[in-house]
Each structure stands twice: as C-alpha cells, then as structure tokens.
Amino acid sequence: MTVATITVATFLAGVSHAQQVLRVTTIPEEAATEQMRKFGPLTKYLEQAVGMKVSFVPVNDYPAAVEALVNKQVDLVWFGGFTYVQAQIRSGGKIVPIAQREEDTKFRSVFITQKNSGITRLADLKGKQVSFGSQSSTSGHLMPRSFLLEAGLDPDRDFKRVAYSGAHDATIASVVSGRVDAAALDITVWQKFVNEKKVDTSKVDVFYTTPPYFNYNWSVNADMPVELRDKITKALLALDMNTPEGKEILTLNRASKYIPTTPDNYKGLESAGRSAGLIK
Known part of the structure; x- marks a missing residue:
C-alpha cells in the first residue's frame, strides 16, 4: 500500500x-x-x-x-x-x-440574603445590590425577574445595582462574600449546597421562593x-x-x-x- x-x-x-x-x-x-x-x-x-x-x-x-x-x-x-x-x-x-x-x-427559584441584611421580602430589595446568574438562565434570571416585575419591582430601575454572576454557585458566593445584598438562583443548586454543608444557613438563607414553572x-x-x-x-x-x-x-x-x-x-x-x- x-x-x-x-x-x-x-x-x-x-x-x-x-x-x-x-x-x-x-x-x-x-x-x-x-x-x-x-x-x-x-x-x-x-x-x-x-x-x-x-x-x-x-x-x-x-x-x-x-x-x-x-x-x-x-x-x-x-x-x-x-x-x-x-x-x-x-x-x-x-x-x-x-x-x-x-x-x-414544577421548578422554582429562590432568593437568598445574609441573615443580618434586613431583607425579608421582595419589596425590601428596592435600593439594594442584587445578583442574578447568567442573563440567559431561566431559574437564575428570567423567572426571578418575571416574578419581581409582577411584584411591582423593576430591577433596572429599582435596584442600586444589578450583577450577573454567570453561574449558580458563583451567585451563592456573591451573597456569602457580601458583594451583593441578595441574589436569585436555581432551588436545586441551593438545596445541594445546603445538603453538602457548603453554605451556612445560620448566616445566609432563603427569604423568598417563587411560584412553580x-x-x-x-x-x-x-x-x-x-x-x-x-x-x-x-x-x-x-x-x-x-x-x-x-x-x-x-x-x-x-x-x-x-x-x-x-x-x-x-x-x-x-x-x-x-x-x-x-x-x-
């Protein structure tokens, strides 16, 4: 050959x-x-x-x-x-x-914050720094933004700053570190972090869970x-x-x-x- x-x-x-x-x-x-x-x-x-x-x-x-x-x-x-x-x-x-x-x-998103932030409801996010995940994320951006709009809050108008972490684990880190006041993410990623003890819920926890989608x-x-x-x-x-x-x-x-x-x-x-x- x-x-x-x-x-x-x-x-x-x-x-x-x-x-x-x-x-x-x-x-x-x-x-x-x-x-x-x-x-x-x-x-x-x-x-x-x-x-x-x-x-x-x-x-x-x-x-x-x-x-x-x-x-x-x-x-x-x-x-x-x-x-x-x-x-x-x-x-x-x-x-x-x-x-x-x-x-x-019947999926859901959660909003998390530090326990000492004074944030206990969506209305408390006004004037705060809030992080989403990727801009194309369903559970980390689209649906949280949609439910915020339904609640009368426009992130681009009512928040002091809107950040995008790019991923759910980075979203959690941004709240834990104090870089933002609150954030929205996929409920299953949050539960995984809690179950694996990768986050201290005595310091950072959920204050709002969305309706299902x-x-x-x-x-x-x-x-x-x-x-x-x-x-x-x-x-x-x-x-x-x-x-x-x-x-x-x-x-x-x-x-x-x-x-x-x-x-x-x-x-x-x-x-x-x-x-x-x-x-x-």
Whole structure:
C-alpha cells in the first residue's frame, strides 16, 4: 500500500469515526469541574445504551450552548427552559425537546440574603445590590425577574445595582462574600449546597421562593435521525433510581426520573421572556 493510499484510508476512517460520536453539552450553570463530574456517568451510560462513543463538549457560556445545537456542532444539549426557547427561536423551530426531569414540571427559584441584611421580602430589595446568574438562565434570571416585575419591582430601575454572576454557585458566593445584598438562583443548586454543608444557613438563607414553572430539558436538533433520537430518549426515560447505575446518574443530575416533554411546556417561558423584555 502506498503512503498516499494509507493517508486517504486513514482520513476516511477518521470521517467514519467522527460520524459515530454523539457530542453532548450543557449550559454551564455550575463550575466546569462540577459539570464534568455531574455528566460523566451519564455519558458512559449513553455509550452503552445508544451504541456510540459519547463525547462531552463543555462550552463557555449559555449562548454558546444555544449556538452549538442550532449549528449542529453538538447533538444533545441539557438546556434550561429559557435557553431552549432561545434555541428554538434562533433555529426557526428546529429544536426538539425529548426529556425533562419530573422536578422540571414544577421548578422554582429562590432568593437568598445574609441573615443580618434586613431583607425579608421582595419589596425590601428596592435600593439594594442584587445578583442574578447568567442573563440567559431561566431559574437564575428570567423567572426571578418575571416574578419581581409582577411584584411591582423593576430591577433596572429599582435596584442600586444589578450583577450577573454567570453561574449558580458563583451567585451563592456573591451573597456569602457580601458583594451583593441578595441574589436569585436555581432551588436545586441551593438545596445541594445546603445538603453538602457548603453554605451556612445560620448566616445566609432563603427569604423568598417563587411560584412553580416548567424548566430544564434535554434537546436535539430536528435533523438528527429519528432512530437515534428515539434511542437517546428511551435511554433517558429508562433511568431508574432502583438500580445502582440509575441512582448514581439521577442523583448527580438532581432528578428522581426523566419523563417525556413537549415544546408546549415552554410556551409560558417564551411569554415571560417577551414580557420581561428579554426576547425582542
């Protein structure tokens, strides 16, 4: 075999290999090391269930996760409800939500503050420094902002300063350190920090919990072959807390189980985004 032939064969093998890799990413709602820890066991599980190599591809921010799926640079994304809506709009309706956690049917955000801050209700935030997470976060920005507006508070007008931490763990840190007076974040991340004793609730705690709303999901591009989409969906729905593997994956993903979902579940988030001026 000539060198040229070997080169071409190697190239073609590489192309074939690339087509057999399922690329997965997630909105970076926590530190990169935590994202890798959280989704590592799931990628191994999907490799066995789908029969393909699975590669976890971290992205730098929430908009990058949207663009990655819209442009088919990745195949499967863990979106927040709002980033799913953004991807759906950006793609012209080509994003398909396939599964969500049962917890995502009645999701909530929490507002936290230092115990000595004097803040006990949303109205007390007037004139204060308040942090959200990423500007594209559902639980760390969109829905907290939406409920603030419903309560008659406009963050851009009524707060002394609005900050964006970029991630839920950084949001908690901003309150603990006193960089801001209060902040809003994902209730499950807060509960994880409390359960793991990473935050002292005698010093920092929740003073307001929002009403429920739909949130996160796993989504694919509509151009993915239906057979592959169905395999991934079936694998996610099959995860069971009664098996060691299922328990590990679901616990890491702060889920009791995955259930089917549809685009209609996120129409309320799109309406909230338009009302809050976050979708033009």
